[in-house]
Amino acid sequence: MNKTLQNKIKPYIWLLPSIILMAVFVIFPIVIVFKLAFSEVSKSGVVGGFVGFKNFRDAIGLPAFKTVMLNTLYWVVSVVGLSTVLGFIIAMVLNQKFHGRKIARAILVLPWATSLVIQASVWNYIIKYEYGNLNNILLNLGIIKEAINWRSSYQIEFIWECGVGIFVTIPFVTFCVLSGLQSIDSTLYEAADIDGASYWDKLWRITVPLVKPSLTVSTVLNIIYVFNSFPIVYTMTKGAPANKTDTLVTYLYMLNYYNRQKGPATALSVIGFLVLCLCAGVYMVSVMRKEEDL
């Protein structure tokens, strides 16, 4: 009897450190954020009583709310969409056999391994108008005659931020797709060759369907990472001018730590969290389905 009880409890003991760690540092902050979102929070951070949805109404009423939400949407859609397409193409190329493939893959890893603050700082320098490296190289090569102002308006600056986002996201997509490509049984292609299938036939009938699970996983994960990406926007523009280039996470950071509007900031946190939960749900379904397939 004692033995069976011990066996029943044992797995939970093994899980305990992990559960405690996550409960304290992951679950607890979630609870705190939810509690704050429905409480009155003063500028100095003193938490008052329950106020219902007041913080949410305040957040939605902020002048920059609509811009920030739209920016977040553009940011996520453009970065995830383009990096998925480009990453897929690059993965197809890197899956070929050629000299230097290993080197090419090692180089592709670089943006992934580099801290986003550093990446953003470097691009910030590259596109400087007065002395940026891009203008310098183009001038020296004689491709342009006069320095181009690469960041003449905030819309263009935002596009640059998206560009840097795409640059750092591509390696992840590429390696996800590569792992999918490598698991494809090569006999499928041989059989298709015997049947006289063209390159495009093979691409659409074999490659794409079989890579789809990896692509789904990488896309959903990317939505979450990109949604949460803070350093690029923060380093390159800090949301200037007037929150016109802010995304949700940089905006809530500014709101909380610079403008001291803690109430609306926590409400935005909750909104962001719920969006992520939605993505997490989709992700879980797709991963579970993949698990069943295995």
Place this chain on the structure above:
Amino acid sequence: MNDRKTVGKRNRTALALLFLALAAVAVLLSLPAYRFTSSVYTKKSANTFVGDEKYQEVRAEVDAVAEEYRASGMEVSVSESVTERTNSKGETTSMVAFSVDNTFTRTGWSFLGAGIGSAWVLLGILLCLAMSAACAAAGTIGSIDEPYRELDGRSASFRSASYYLALIAMVLVPVFFMVNTVLMSRRVGLYIEGLLTDGKEALFSALDGFLFDGQGGEALEDMLDGLKFKNTGTVWLVLPCAGAMMAAGIQLRRGAIRHTVMRGVLYAFVIALCVFILYPYYVMLVTGFRSIAETNDSDFLHLFPVQWRFENLAHIIDRGVLRYLGNSLLIAGGATAIALLCGIPAAYAMARMCFKGKNIFLGFVIVSQMFSPVVLLIGISQLMSALHLYDSVVGLMFINAAFNQAFAIWLLRGTFVSISPEMEQAAKIDGCNTVGSLVRVLIPMAAPGIVTTLIFIFINAWNEYTISTVLISTATKRPITVGITQFSSFNMIEWQNLFAASLLATIPVVILFMCIEKHLTSGLTAGGVKG
């Protein structure tokens, strides 16, 4: 036999094409390559309106000057430009500037003797093409009917060389134009503005000799300043000729042009991609070792620092970068240790034991991967102050460990599942308990997977920025990602220090990442990574 006949016929056509293209190159280079326009005489006439009396007078004067030049055999034309201004009284004044322009051309061949940098490029192109033709001839003499695979080694390498030489010539053609533009426009402009002095004499006297037959004299700077040039496109036509020679080389070499072209496109794509990805790292490297003046100079001409300033490193170390690196090491190392200490038992339980709620826990693990600390920033900072871990390196360790926990469990579980439990069972029969079998048997066997997980968590924690900026307020406790921001304040960014420090922060993780790169493709999508 029939096969040999077709091969021979094709090879002969290819060879003929090759020499035809070479001859075409020779012809193209004797045509005008650049058309230059420089003004030899200018006359400004104030208070003049187009068509009025004064205009007519000056115009006649300028025409006479032009006529003189024509008499001496120059091809000149007269151009005029009108500047109109309205002064404060509302009156319009107009000024007409006349200019006698000398238009002349230079052939491709003449560039060879010009004594400027592009001469060497052109020489290179010609040598490559000539040698390509020579190699093609040498590789086919006595073996023209034989396909590549039946050739002896010497002929085969000659045929290969022919192809590669033509390829190099193709690459050099755009380089020729670039060098010309840089020298005749950008470089000249910088010399005239006095922003650059080294090598001015040599370039100017070479251009004087090449363009003005050494007649520039005092007016040389003005003449070069007003110089306009346009390429006529004939040298660009060398490109398709070289392409044709390359195609012929391919035919001689393999007999499969399409395959070779596809490979060419593939390599071009990969090289372009690599250059693009390495570009920011190149910028980081060269800017990190430039002097402060050079980083803010819009006119520096050098792809590499004039002088590599390694003292930048000493300077940033003085400013505490080593301490920041140490903090990062501590935070990332601590986070990795905590994550693995908690994660390995959990992953073991998930892989080897059956219990109620296993799937719920698995689902939770997957979902918790989604919780980014950024959205929860406010909650985390409240929690940390409650735990007295605010502004503490230990607090950052725990946060990083917790947010990487899901990933650790997921990846380790995958590794453990892939290892057969038989060895552990054998160890248990020999008297090991569960902990013993895990430590002595499973962990050594799963070492590659564990190392991959370890490195991954380490890198994620090393590169973490947002939480650290919020939680750390004491300067000496900052990790490197936050530490480097001290080099960029609102009014002044010390680019050279920023990038020198960034290099130090980037190199270790990049090396670590490259070590696990080959494991990235296996089991990556199953776990889902990147922080």
